[in-house]
Amino acid sequence: xxxxxxxxxxxxxxxxxxxxxxxxxxxxxxxxxxxxxxxxxxxxxxxxxxxxxxxxxxxxxxxxxxxxxxxxxxxxxxxxxxxxxxxxxxxxxxxxxxxxxxxxxxxxxxxxxxxxxxxxxxxxxxxxxxxxxxxxxxxxxxxxxxxxxxxxxxxxxxxxxxxxxxxxxxxxxxxxxxxxxxxxxxxxxxxxxxxxxxxxxxxxxxxxxxxxxxxxxxxxxxxxxxxxxxxxxxxxxxxxxxxxxxxxxxxxxxxxxxxxxxxxxxxxxxxxxxx
Ligand SMILES: NC(=O)c1ccc[n+]([C@@H]2O[C@H](COP(=O)([O-])OP(=O)(O)OC[C@H]3O[C@@H](n4cnc5c(N)ncnc54)[C@H](OP(=O)(O)O)[C@@H]3O)[C@@H](O)[C@H]2O)c1
Numbered sequence: 709x710x711x712x713x714x715x716x717x718x719x720x721x722x723x724x725x726x727x728x729x730x731x732x733x734x735x736x737x738x739x740x741x742x743x744x745x746x747x748x749x750x751x752x753x754x755x756x757x758x759x760x761x762x763x764x765x766x767x768x769x770x771x772x773x774x775x776x777x778x779x780x781x782x783x784x785x786x787x788x789x790x791x792x793x794x795x796x797x798x799x800x801x802x803x804x805x806x807x808x809x810x811x812x813x814x815x816x817x818x819x820x821x822x823x824x825x826x827x828x829x830x831x832x833x834x835x836x837x838x839x840x841x842x843x844x845x846x847x848x849x850x851x852x853x854x855x856x857x858x859x860x861x862x863x864x865x866x867x868x869x870x871x872x873x874x875x876x877x878x879x880x881x882x883x884x885x886x887x888x889x890x891x892x893x894x895x896x897x898x899x900x901x902x903x904x905x906x907x908x909x910x911x912x913x914x915x916x917x918x919x920x921x922x923x924x925x926x927x928x929x930x931x932x933x934x935x936x937x938x939x940x941x942x943x944x945x946x947x948x949x950x951x952x953x954x955x956x957x958x959x960x961x962x963x964x965x966x967x968x969x970x971x972x973x974x975x976x977x978x979x980x981x982x983x
Contacts, residue, residue, distance in 0.1 A: 709930055712751040712950040713780075716935055718867050719890040722814065722844045725782055726930055727950065728754030730896065730939035736763040739941065744770035746943045748781070750950050756870075756896075756937040758786035758819055759804050768808035783808065784815040784870075786848060787833075789983060792818070792825035797832035805841070816842035817870055821854040821978055827861055834864045844868060848896070849978040852885045859889075870894040871978075873934065875925060876904060878969035883932075894935040898925060901974045909964055917955045926952045928965045 715723035729747040734740040740763040744755055748770070757767045764785060771781055785808065791800035801816065816836060818829050826847075833845040846868030847858070859865060869886055873879045873895035886893050899905065899922050910921035917924070922938065926949055929936040938949045957965075976983075 710953050712953070713753045716892055716933070718844055718892050719865070720844060720867055722867070723782075724815070724844070724868070724892065724935060725752070725754035726935050727926065727952075728752065728756045728782065728784070728935070728937040729946065730756045730937040731763055731767060732758070732761050732939055734761070734763055734766075734939070734941060736766050740766035741770045741773075743941055743946070745774065746946050748774045748776055750943075750947050752946070752950060753780055754782040754784075754937070756784045757808075758788065758817075759791070759800060760786070760788040760819060764804055764807035765809075768810055772809065778810065782814040783810065784817060785813055786817040786819040787829060789820050789822045792822045792829040794828045794832045797829045798835065801832070801836055801841070812841050812843060814842070815844045815846060815868060817846050817848045817868065818850075820849045820981060820983075821847070821851075826854070827858060830858055830862060830866075834862070837864055846870065846891070849976075851978050852882055854978070855885065855889070855891070865889065866891055868892045868894055868935075870896055870937075872897050872973055872975045873929075874898050874900045875907075875910070875928065875965050875968040876900060876970050876972040877974075878966060878971075880969070883934075887933075892935060893933075894937065895929055896937060897975055898929055898936045899938050903974060907968065909968055913957070913961050913964065916961075917957075919952075919955060920948060922949060923952050924957070924965070927955065927957050928962060931957055931962055
């Protein structure tokens with residue numbers, strides 16, 4: 709890995725850049741357009757949105773206006789919980805495509821494992837995948853037991869699992885399970901939503917390499933083979949988070965960050981959510 713556009717090769721051969729721009733809470737219109745434009749100018753080639761973020765139109769507009777060929781940008785979107793089920797997922801996908809104004813997405817995800825629904829939703833994703841309208845399909849917020857349950861009836865196995873993952877929530881068991889099954893792990897809230905960046909272990913390691921705590925975490929993701937989608941809004945941070953290819957954490961520093969794990973979530977628990 710030497711560049712922001714470097715890619716992970718997914719189980720089906722599709723290439724997914726290791727670092728993407730997350731746009732959760734980036735407001736539709738100028739804010740999201742500016743964030744995506746700035747990221748693409750800084751070399752990012754991967755944008756993570758969702759129907760629930762309400763900013764797919766701006767994401768699509770910024771991609772089209774960038775002048776960069778569509779093939780070189782990896783775009784993820786997700787079906788929201790209230791739209792899960794077979795027919796409603798197909799309809800939700802069409803709506804996302806209309807908003808993005810793209811012919812296909814690179815990755816379509818089941819946003820959360822809604823009980824009693826996600827297997828039907830998955831069948832819709834399989835259909836979309838077979839039709840070539842999503843180059844890869846996957847899930848988000850799936851624990852090992854959700855994956856096992858889904859895999860019992862799946863024709864196409866999930867290719868990606870996007871979960872909350874950062875130094876305080878290292879997801880060791882889930883990472884190991886996904887690795888065995890060829891499922892690429894992707895980290896959401898990799899920067900702990902901006903919390904704990906002053907953690908003494910991160911600060912000390914950051915000081916040693918002349919980098920920021922955010923850059924150290926992103927590097928920890930990369931060295932563990934985790935795709936990561938930090939969300940900065942301003943251009944300075946967008947560039948900062950991409951500037952992680954000129955240093956390498958030692959095995960000892962990787963272990964110190966691994967040792968920060970407390971299984972602590974900042975977001976919702978996939979086994980206990982009510983939305
Ligand atoms: N699948 C899911 O259920 C799910 C759930 C949550 C998030 N996600 C995805 O994951 C992406 C990232 O997660 P997130 O937005 O929750 O959290 P995050 O990336 O961990 O943290 C975002 C926060 O970190 C700050 N930040 C970013 N870069 C920084 C830097 N270099 N130095 C200091 N602070 C920095 C941002 O501030 P500024 O904005 O002020 O720059 C923002 O307050 C989302 O945008 C979304 O695409 C997915």
